[in-house]
Amino acid sequence: IMAVVKADGYGPGAVTVAKAAVAGGAGWLGPASVAEASALRAARLTVPILTWLHPSGIDAEAAAATRVDVAVGSMDELGTLLAQAASTMRVHLHVDTGMSRGGIRWSDAAEVAETARVLAAASGWEGVFTHFHSADSDPASVACQWERFRAVLELLPRRPPLIHAANSAGMAFLRRTHTAVRPGLLLYGVAPRPLSPAIAVKPAMELRARV
Numbered sequence: 001i002m003a004v005v006k007a008d009g010y011g012p013g014a015v016t017v018a019k020a021a022v023a024g025g026a027g028w029l030g031p032a033s034v035a036e037a038s039a040l041r042a043a044r045l046t047v048p049i050l051t052w053l054h055p056s057g058i059d060a061e062a063a064a065a066t067r068v069d070v071a072v073g074s075m076d077e078l079g080t081l082l083a084q085a086a087s088t089m090r091v092h093l094h095v096d097t098g099m100s101r102g103g104i105r106w107s108d109a110a111e112v113a114e115t116a117r118v119l120a121a122a123s124g125w126e127g128v129f130t131h132f133h134s135a136d137s138d139p140a141s142v143a144c145q146w147e148r149f150r151a152v153l154e155l156l157p158r159r160p161p162l163i164h165a166a167n168s169a170g171m172a173f174l175r176r177t178h179t180a181v182r183p184g185l186l187l188y189g190v191a192p193r194p195l196s197p198a199i200a201v202k203p204a205m206e207l208r209a210r211v
Contacts, residue, residue, distance in 0.1 A: 002028035002050065002164065004184035006036065012205060015043040020204075021187060022047055030182055034059045037068040050127070052094055053102065060084035069126055073103040075115045082122065092127035092162065093119060097148040098141065099133040106130075106148040113155050120157045127162030127180070128153070135169035136192040142173045153177065168192050 003026040009017035018029050018040055029045065031037045032053040040049060051063070052071035060081050063070050071094040072078040081089055093115060096103035104112050119125040130149045134141045149165055163179050168186035172194035185192065189203040 001026045002030045002180050002182045003187055004030040004167070004182050005040070006030065006032035006053070006184075008036075010184065010188070014040060015045075017187065018045055019043070028180065034063045034066070034068055034070065038062060038066050041066045041068070050092055052092070052129075060089065064088040071102075071129070072115070075104075075111055075118070078115055078118060082118075088124075089122075090124040090126045091119060091122070092129055092160075093125070095128065095130045095149060095152050097130040097145040097152075099131045101131070103130065106152050109155060112152055116156045119160075125160045127160050127164065128156065129162070129164040129182075132165060132167060132170040132173075135167065135173065136194065139173070139194060142170060146173070146175065150177075169194055171195060 003018065003021035005014045005018045008014045014031060014036060022045065027047060029040060029047055029049045031040060031049065031051055034051050037049045037051050048069060050069040050071065058070050058077070058081055061084065069090040069092055070081065071092045072081060073094040094103035095106055095112065097106045104115060130145065132142050132145055153159065161179065163177055164182055166174060166178060166181045168183045169192035171181050171183065186201065188205065189201045191199060191201045
């Protein structure tokens with residue numbers, strides 16, 4: 001379980017949420033950026049951490065210093081990263097199967113294959129993942145994205161330890177080839193519609209105010 005704690009834990013505090021998630025059994029944390037991950041390390045959280053949104057580039061030095069995994073979404077990005085910290089980086093291959101928020105496009109088989117080849121030759125390839133864009137409102141899209149992701153997995157020279165795609169809503173569509181899930185909203189006791197019949201949750205907090 002990789003607990004997603006981006007954007008300050010969606011509001012109530014990333015450190016607070018992260019500590020509760022780890023105490024509840026989460027083995028990974030998923031902030032958005034290296035800066036967010038560094039704040040978790042400063043709070044003495046020692047579990048593995050993955051960051052996957054890097055619109056301004058990856059701070060390889062900070063990631064290596066704080067033992068943070070990073071996602072790469074292009075061959076150019078990977079090359080730059082390995083040139084800066086080749087021996088210390090732990091990397092996850094980010095595949096875009098329809099979210100269009102970073103990652104190598106699933107249909108660009110040549111770039112996927114070349115990036116995976118370089119990663120396979122490196123020592124720190126930890127995972128490959130994608131993200132379901134509408135699992136809570138369009139179950140058919142999950143099947144489409146999953147088939148695209150499956151096709152990418154077939155291109156890999158070897159499979160890394162972590163294969164993950166499911167956010168909170170996507171957890172209703174688990175496949176055996178998943179080795180990790182990334183709940184966000186579910187951490188707070190809010191069950192997306194596909195999960196509602198299958199799992200009972202209780203809200204973790206409430207907000208009250210005078211009218």
